[in-house]
Amino acid sequence: MLRNALRKDLLLNARHLWGILPWFLWVAYAMSEPDAGRITAVGAAFIGSLMAATIGAREDKLRTTATLASLPVSRSVLVEARYLLAYVVGAVTYLAVVVMAAVLPWSVQRAAELVELRTLLLTLTLASAAITLMMPLVTRFGLLGVVLVLGAFQLLGVALMVAFELFGKRSAAGVFSTIERGISDLHRNLDQPVVILETVAALALATWLSFRLSVFLAERRDL
Amino acid sequence: MTPDCALELRGVRKSYKGFTLKDVSFTLPRGVIGGLIGPNGAGKTTIIKLIMNLVRREAGEIRVFGLDNRSAEIEVKSRIGFVYDVPGFWDDQSLDSQRRALGAFYPRWSDETFRRLAAEFGLPLEKKYKALSHGARTKFALAMALSHGADLLIMDEPTAGLDPIFRRELLRRLSALLQEEGKSILFSTHVTSDLERVADVITFIQAGDIVFSLTRDELLDGWAIVRGDDRVVRELDASLVKGVRQRAFGVEALVSDRDAARRMVGARAVVDRVTLDDVMVLMAGEARHAA
Numbered sequence: 001m002l003r004n005a006l007r008k009d010l011l012l013n014a015r016h017l018w019g020i021l022p023w024f025l026w027v028a029y030a031m032s033e034p035d036a037g038r039i040t041a042v043g044a045a046f047i048g049s050l051m052a053a054t055i056g057a058r059e060d061k062l063r064t065t066a067t068l069a070s071l072p073v074s075r076s077v078l079v080e081a082r083y084l085l086a087y088v089v090g091a092v093t094y095l096a097v098v099v100m101a102a103v104l105p106w107s108v109q110r111a112a113e114l115v116e117l118r119t120l121l122l123t124l125t126l127a128s129a130a131i132t133l134m135m136p137l138v139t140r141f142g143l144l145g146v147v148l149v150l151g152a153f154q155l156l157g158v159a160l161m162v163a164f165e166l167f168g169k170r171s172a173a174g175v176f177s178t179i180e181r182g183i184s185d186l187h188r189n190l191d192q193p194v195v196i197l198e199t200v201a202a203l204a205l206a207t208w209l210s211f212r213l214s215v216f217l218a219e220r221r222d223l
Numbered sequence: 224m225t226p227d228c229a230l231e232l233r234g235v236r237k238s239y240k241g242f243t244l245k246d247v248s249f250t251l252p253r254g255v256i257g258g259l260i261g262p263n264g265a266g267k268t269t270i271i272k273l274i275m276n277l278v279r280r281e282a283g284e285i286r287v288f289g290l291d292n293r294s295a296e297i298e299v300k301s302r303i304g305f306v307y308d309v310p311g312f313w314d315d316q317s318l319d320s321q322r323r324a325l326g327a328f329y330p331r332w333s334d335e336t337f338r339r340l341a342a343e344f345g346l347p348l349e350k351k352y353k354a355l356s357h358g359a360r361t362k363f364a365l366a367m368a369l370s371h372g373a374d375l376l377i378m379d380e381p382t383a384g385l386d387p388i389f390r391r392e393l394l395r396r397l398s399a400l401l402q403e404e405g406k407s408i409l410f411s412t413h414v415t416s417d418l419e420r421v422a423d424v425i426t427f428i429q430a431g432d433i434v435f436s437l438t439r440d441e442l443l444d445g446w447a448i449v450r451g452d453d454r455v456v457r458e459l460d461a462s463l464v465k466g467v468r469q470r471a472f473g474v475e476a477l478v479s480d481r482d483a484a485r486r487m488v489g490a491r492a493v494v495d496r497v498t499l500d501d502v503m504v505l506m507a508g509e510a511r512h513a514a
Binding site for chain 2: 001004007008011012013015062063064065066067069070071072073074220222223
């Protein structure tokens, strides 16, 4: 059944996943820029996972959520397939950037750098963050779930602008530099066995909790 | 569970803001066509969604071929062919892609049956769903529902939006399914003439309550319309009168026992056969009056 659910998404929602193509146009261009390999690969996996995790919003819009729920398959399997698809799409898009870095004639990237464990784990962390956040929201609210996340980011942007106006440039810049520092620190420390273990355990736990929450919400949603 | 029941609902309850489905109970025997009728907002779609476990019931029990529709959900759904009032499919995908993707979920799916039905219904399999008319969309939903060997067909307003020719053809096909393959069918509709043509059992729902669930013969041969002046109609036993409406020439009363009504009014009033339209109009009118 899991295989059928995955196949269904690949057959019927492929168009939604093709939404990542514009990113690859930029990736192709960025391959000529020094040090662009990591950011484009991590970004591709992040966006790819996000696209797959938001398929539910498209199905909600098309009113196919109820059609799926009337099939002889449990809602938990449908949710499980969606999580699996999100991770697979993240991995495939990452791999696509690695291949582009290796084969595009104008690429100045070192593909080997992109398959370092540290970079892979950082990518997994960011992709997991996208999946674990979006899946429960989309499962419960459908398209509205995506709107809620976009709205939250919009509010965050407004809050940063207000902070910029009230407390000066440094306050807003501080937020971004903190995020950047956090990601850089994580990336730097991801070669230590303890940090690797902790990171993998934390990601597994976060994904499991998010999955259980999504199943709980899916099973209780009136369609 | 009653033996030989395709479907049994017992004390099923579901509340929404401003609407409650109140302890709904009825059965659909195997091998019959059941019709669910009632005014808009009566709860027909909610009942169908509850059977399909698309909405969660708050109380009661729903059994399909003796199986609980929640604990045995997968087996139950594999035996049901389901058609929505507004079918939901993937707009930008061809009918054939949807057949490949969705058919795989059913253990008894038959591509051969699907292709035969698609040809009979004139469905262009290579076309995208969004290019279809409303009628063709319903036909596609029907072809999907009829292609996996379902033992029970559940359809919410399946004839809405269909032209009269295909509507008749659909009803003929449903009757044939029943006779040739022993399937059971439950469908909701506003088109009462459809039910008069094919339904064996008719369940009337109003404001979340099941008002009656009777065989077509019990209803159409047993019930009657009494037409006469106000005084005569008032003499009828109140327990028999299910609805009354004032007309220009006098009063019409819907009664649940034609013979008893004849005995009561004699030649002072006309006792006519009832139609499902009469039942709907008079009972809905009575409910408004009572409210």
